[in-house]
Amino acid sequence: xxxxxxxxxxxxxxxxxxxxxxxxxxxxxxxxxxxxxxxxxxxxxxxxxxxxxxxxxxxxxxxxxxxxxxxxxxxxxxxxxxxxxxxxxxxxxxxxxxxxxxxxxxxxxxxxxxxxxxxxxxxxxxxxxxxxxxxxxxxxxxxxxxxxxxxxxxxxxxxxxxxxxxxxxxxxxxxxxxxxxxxxxxxxxxxxxxxxxxxxxxxxxxxxxxxxxxxxxxxxxxxxxxxxxxxxxxxxxxxxxxxxxxxxxxxxxxxxxxxxxxx
Amino acid sequence: xxxxxxxxxxxxxxxxxxxxxxxxxxxxxxxxxxxxxxxxxxxxxxxxxxxxxxxxxxxxxxxxxxxxxxxxxxxxxxxxxxxxxxxxxxxxxxxxxxxxxxxxxxxxxxxxxxxxxxxxxxxxxxxxxxxxxxxxxxxxxxxxxxxxxxxxxxxxxxxxxxxxxxxxxxxxxxxxxxxxxxxxxxxxxxxxxxxxxxxxxxxxxxxxxxxxxxxxxxxxxxxxxxxxxxxxxxxxxxxxxxxxxxxxxxxxxxxxxxxxxxxxxxxxxxxxxxxxxxxxxxxxxxxxxxxxxxxxxxxxxxxxxxxxxxxxxxxxxxxxxxxxxxxx
Numbered sequence: 001x002x003x004x005x006x007x008x009x010x011x012x013x014x015x016x017x018x019x020x021x022x023x024x025x026x027x028x029x030x031x032x033x034x035x036x037x038x039x040x041x042x043x044x045x046x047x048x049x050x051x052x053x054x055x056x057x058x059x060x061x062x063x064x065x066x067x068x069x070x071x072x073x074x075x076x077x078x079x080x081x082x083x084x085x086x087x088x089x090x091x092x093x094x095x096x097x098x099x100x101x102x103x104x105x106x107x108x109x110x111x112x113x114x115x116x117x118x119x120x121x122x123x124x125x126x127x128x129x130x131x132x133x134x135x136x137x138x139x140x141x142x143x144x145x146x147x148x149x150x151x152x153x154x155x156x157x158x159x160x161x162x163x164x165x166x167x168x169x170x171x172x173x174x175x176x177x178x179x180x181x182x183x184x185x186x187x188x189x190x191x192x193x194x195x196x197x198x199x200x201x202x203x204x205x206x207x208x209x210x211x212x213x214x215x216x217x218x219x220x221x222x223x224x225x226x227x228x229x230x231x232x233x234x235x236x237x238x239x240x241x242x243x244x245x246x247x248x249x250x251x252x253x254x255x256x257x258x259x260x261x262x263x
Numbered sequence: 264x265x266x267x268x269x270x271x272x273x274x275x276x277x278x279x280x281x282x283x284x285x286x287x288x289x290x291x292x293x294x295x296x297x298x299x300x301x302x303x304x305x306x307x308x309x310x311x312x313x314x315x316x317x318x319x320x321x322x323x324x325x326x327x328x329x330x331x332x333x334x335x336x337x338x339x340x341x342x343x344x345x346x347x348x349x350x351x352x353x354x355x356x357x358x359x360x361x362x363x364x365x366x367x368x369x370x371x372x373x374x375x376x377x378x379x380x381x382x383x384x385x386x387x388x389x390x391x392x393x394x395x396x397x398x399x400x401x402x403x404x405x406x407x408x409x410x411x412x413x414x415x416x417x418x419x420x421x422x423x424x425x426x427x428x429x430x431x432x433x434x435x436x437x438x439x440x441x442x443x444x445x446x447x448x449x450x451x452x453x454x455x456x457x458x459x460x461x462x463x464x465x466x467x468x469x470x471x472x473x474x475x476x477x478x479x480x481x482x483x484x485x486x487x488x489x490x491x492x493x494x495x496x497x498x499x500x501x502x503x504x505x506x507x508x509x510x511x512x513x514x515x516x517x518x519x520x521x522x523x524x525x526x527x528x529x530x531x532x533x534x535x536x537x538x539x540x541x542x543x544x545x546x547x548x549x550x551x552x553x554x555x556x557x558x559x560x561x562x563x564x565x566x567x568x569x570x571x572x573x574x575x576x577x578x579x580x581x582x583x584x585x586x587x588x589x590x591x
Binding site for chain 2: 011012013014015016017018020027028034038099100103104105106107109110111112113114115262
């Protein structure tokens, strides 16, 4: 360590200093990513579930979908990518944060040079890293099944994914920071099922029955699904979807800042 | 609100790493900490001793910047733990009572992760070996025993070479070997000039380790000083204790009256209490005659003591006198 002599006395207390903010946040992001990717249940919900849904919807007709004449795989993949975003940014993150909160992990890390803002930044980066893994796994699977995405729409899809990640991470932190860990476990899984079935992620809102069609259009899940489909099918991202996602992000982030309890 | 940060009677100096003055913290209208004063010096071990619910953890959490005081002031290394958090975090090490360790990660990984928050942390290999963390470095935190978690949490608290360390119940759930490893590390930190603040309800921990003890109960400071100070504080300066076990429920008032007649000239009087059913502690100016008087009194009651010991007051006696003997 020292540039003078190897037998120098050990450095005095208070000389460790903080690592640079970038290094702290990357370290936290790496730690979060490894923890999620090593956890069996988290892998099940973030990787296995979306892939199963993709294969199931593309290869069977159990769920009737009006693809407007498009191949099923082209129509389904954008929705599965939206679902993947929700599983990581919302379900997985809500559960992980809730248990970290209950176990005092958030408090302990807040006392290290990482601090609360570094912890938050690390979490968001960790979510994005897991999403990259998801996009690779789902994208390769879809391509093998014959997916032909509208390549020019990829930047818009990335933008939609980032906006969706922001909205759903905010929702994850809101419930993780206000409910008991066991409650979060239940709510996060239940909400995921509801959003998959009737939230407009996989099935476009206008194909949902009755009032659900109008409701899902204004849910972050429906907006994210529509934005993904619009981008990757080449029909363009509906401006309403962007407005809805942005509004939810602002609302949920504000509520999280207001109501999140660290202990 | 007083603006001075000096606890009554104590002038903070450069070697006061922690100064808590008239701290108040309320939860749901209840004062958990109620006008607490407390100081801790660099190069010393300061124990905050108190029963469960005394406000120890809340006080320490205010020092760590995890809670904001409702009134009063807290200064750590001359800084405000909340407002100056960014400057303090690299200089302060924390071991929380509930550990705060991520349960899904391996022990060695957790320590290296905390170390990564510092520019020049301690060598994690050496530290792991010191505390025996290397023996379970590849085990996930979820599977560690209570004592192993505590040792890992302590390692995480000191890996950033802190100037001030807060240890909340550091040896809870530890086996004797672990405790000694922990105590040895704490002594080493002290000789390196670190201010070590530990909360505990373990008398032997405070007695063996602490240079300074603050006895806290119901959110207030009851007594403060070295262990020696506390043991010899008036009015029980020359007090000894007679302990005996026999049948439960003896009326002790006649006993103290009889003992007082044996020591009429003593500066201090006698007190007696049944610490647990059938287990008595009598405190006063003990000498051979008072011991004889005690056995005579037992004979008068026709009871046989299973055990009689004579000794000086312990920190536990002082503690129980200050905080009461009732269960909570």
